[in-house]
Amino acid sequence: MADKNSFGPLKDVPFTFFSLECPVCGQVNEYKKIKSGAFVEAKIDTDFCPQERIWTFPENQNLHPYLFLLLTCEKCFFTREAEGEFLEWKKDENFTSQILPVQKPKHLQFCRDKNHLIFQLGSNLDVSQYPQQSLIIKLLLAIADEKLKDDPSDFKIARYFLMMAWVFREQERPSYPAAATPKSNSLNKQLKAFFEAQQNYSGQLRRLKKELEPKSNKMGRALSDLTEQDELKIKCLKWIEETQATFDFLNHWLGKLENLVAQEKQSKSKINPQENTFSKKYKNYPNFTALLKKLKENQPEIALNEKESLELALVYYKKNFQGLDILGKEIQKAQTGYLIGELSRRVGDHSTALQFFDFSIKQTQELLQDEINVDYNVALAQKINQLAQQQKNLIG
Ligand SMILES: [Zn+2]
Structure with a gap:
């Protein structure tokens, strides 16, 4: 018992x-x-x-x-x-x-x-x-x-x-997520901190550059007209650009590092085809x-x-x-219809899939429009309708 x-x-x-x-x-x-x-x-x-x-x-x-x-x-x-x-x-x-x-x-x-x-x-x-x-x-x-x-x-x-x-x-x-090791967790945390710091710095640099950038009317002036202050600004801007390039470079390598950490984590969770239990x-x-x-x-x-x-x-x-052509089983029929559509789509039978998705969409629409008959789960009807539309669109 x-x-x-x-x-x-x-x-x-x-x-x-x-x-x-x-x-x-x-x-x-x-x-x-x-x-x-x-x-x-x-x-x-x-x-x-x-x-x-x-x-x-x-x-x-x-x-x-x-x-x-x-x-x-x-x-x-x-x-x-x-x-x-x-x-x-x-x-x-x-x-x-x-x-x-x-x-x-x-x-x-x-x-x-x-x-x-x-x-x-x-x-x-x-x-x-x-x-x-x-x-x-x-x-x-x-x-x-x-x-x-x-x-x-x-x-x-x-x-x-x-x-x-x-x-x-x-x-x-x-379907279960890989058990995250303390090491990979710590690596991920540090990488995240790096990315954030890097984004902070490059944001500040962008703002600084914007402030220093010469106004458009000054752009066309001859070099001889440049004041000492302007020259300093230009030097500064050049330095900022170089620093930005360094940041881009850093970003690139951080991205690579992040990929490596993700790959390492994945290799632990993935069942190798040779290791498939059924073989x-x-x-x-x-x-x-x-x-x-x-x-x-x-x-x-x-x-x-x-x-x-x-x-x-x-x-x-x-x-x-x-066997579901029974009054009161409309929602069940819509759900089973959706499932037949989705399973047909998964095995590659697209014409059956479309036929059943269309049935399911029509059936749920009718249910949702019928204000007198409210003896069904409205949320379920909406969910089936949305799923049927979404999965139908995958077939195109
Ligand atoms: Zn027995």
Whole structure:
């Protein structure tokens, strides 16, 4: 059961523990739940992918929240999202009397069948040794179990494939910022002080030069007409110009230095392509992709990378979109339409992207103009409208 202290103070651990009986095999599993505030996500991508995840405790920095979101039974691999309904599944009448009787016998058979995807996924799961790869396996298990239902949720399957795309994306481009070392922080601070001092001095010089500069009517005078004072001014101006050139030179080198510091910082945060976790040896396979390829031989709905995950997400979001022609679901339809547009844009299907962006813009405009029907989230409609316009413009 969900721990009531989950939202309590962080203290020194970011997790609470709880146990939950597997509805399929009866095993009582111990799970961890992330405490509220254990990490923050500072940004969100245009396909709603959370970015820049920062954990309160630096030693957790490599943990992914999905590891705790997807609950997998240790014994039979049955996987479901840690949503309220599942945490209280015994009280969920619809689940116990309608869904479980269909899902349970199929899952029990498939989790023991060496030729079935569920056994193959479950037996290759290894959260402690391979957390990133296990995220993909857990998502594939959740999809496989969802598909065992009489009436699988297209929305859930679409979302799991989208989450999978985000996991693949994070492998390529880690979304967490590089841990700034005290040394690079101190260097940055000093460089900033240098730049500021330099700007101060050159500003003062510019003002001095302006004051000294001869008025335009004096410019045309012959050299012989110059007074002693004028000559002094000219000398001064020349000196100022030389000093300014020195400042420009200093500025140039400070810029170079700043680049070097930035590069050093980046090289620490960047995952080298050779170091991509998915191309490292995985159990008995040369790498994780090799395992996925093997699974894909019998099950076409396995994604090998971000693009394939997005394409599969699109298949299910489009199915889900068809089912949203219901009064009161206008905002949901606009949001799903936007997402289909954005995912299509990302996989390079520009005509579909334009078609869905246009739908989303029109739908949100209609909602925002309708003053009688205010039974929707106005801020959300405005946000979707703005995002759809912005991402449509990227296609041109
Ligand atoms: Zn189980």
